[in-house]
Amino acid sequence: MSSLPDNLDVTDNINLLVSKYSREGKYKELQELHQKLEYFYNEFSRLSITEKKDSREVVKQLYELVDIYIREDRPKTATCSKGCSYCCSIHVSATSAEAEYLSQFVTDEMKPKLERQSKVSFDKWLDQDLEDQKCIFLKDNECSIYEHRPASCRLHFVQSNPELCNPSTKQITERIMITTAEIVYTAFMNLYGQSSIAPLLNRYVKSNG
Numbered sequence: 665m666s667s668l669p670d671n672l673d674v675t676d677n678i679n680l681l682v683s684k685y686s687r688e689g690k691y692k693e694l695q696e697l698h699q700k701l702e703y704f705y706n707e708f709s710r711l712s713i714t715e716k717k718d719s720r721e722v723v724k725q726l727y728e729l730v731d732i733y734i735r736e737d738r739p740k741t742a743t744c745s746k747g748c749s750y751c752c753s754i755h756v757s758a759t760s761a762e763a764e765y766l767s768q769f770v771t772d773e774m775k776p777k778l779e780r781q782s783k784v785s786f787d788k789w790l791d792q793d794l795e796d797q798k799c800i801f802l803k804d805n806e807c808s809i810y811e812h813r814p815a816s817c818r819l820h821f822v823q824s825n826p827e828l829c830n831p832s833t834k835q836i837t838e839r840i841m842i843t844t845a846e847i848v849y850t851a852f853m854n855l856y857g858q859s860s861i862a863p864l865l866n867r868y869v870k871s872n873g
């Protein structure tokens with residue numbers, strides 16, 4: 665059975681949690697976090713490498729697990745609600761397996777914007793005009809692929825005033841971490857790699873023809 669890679673890649677949230685536990689001497693919590701990470705990494709490895717499941721099947725498994733832990737752990741302080749789509753204008757990251765899976769939902773109408781977005785780096789994202797900052801899947805302020813949306817979208821929660829998420833205000837928001845769901849995603853991204861979604865998607869769309 666495989667184990668975690670030496671050059672482990674972790675999300676910003678997990679990184680913050682590890683620093684916090686280390687600072688506070690919470691070694692038992694650190695060990696538990698590592699064990700969970702290893703468990704999910706091995707589960708995804710088993711599906712992907714041992715059972716040779718199609719990456720789209722493994723993505724569905726990722727979304728199922730992330731949703732289960734979000735349902736269990738979503739804090740009551742979250743201020744996110746249906747109809748608010750400010751976070752769909754920020755830079756989104758995804759794994760290559762998710763981009764491959766999501767490429768089936770890219771329509772011809774979305775392609776020119778995706779092409780433009782795929783050339784914009786993380787630090788220049790908010791320099792684009794407001795329309796181009798919006799995700800290609802956002803339609804009438806709702807996610808048109810909600811059931812299939814990337815794990816990073818599922819994991820995005822804030823507990824600050826939602827108006828601070830308005831990208832035109834460029835304010836700092838207060839994110840919430842849903843620990844086990846974040847660990848699941850961290851395990852997955854160590855298997856498939858993570859990067860900006862737009863260039864990844866664009867690559868798969870082009871290779872799909």
Ligand code: SF4
Nearest residue numbers: 752799801802807817
């Ligand atoms: S995939 Fe959906 S939830 Fe995620 S940024 Fe795009 S529109 Fe928003």
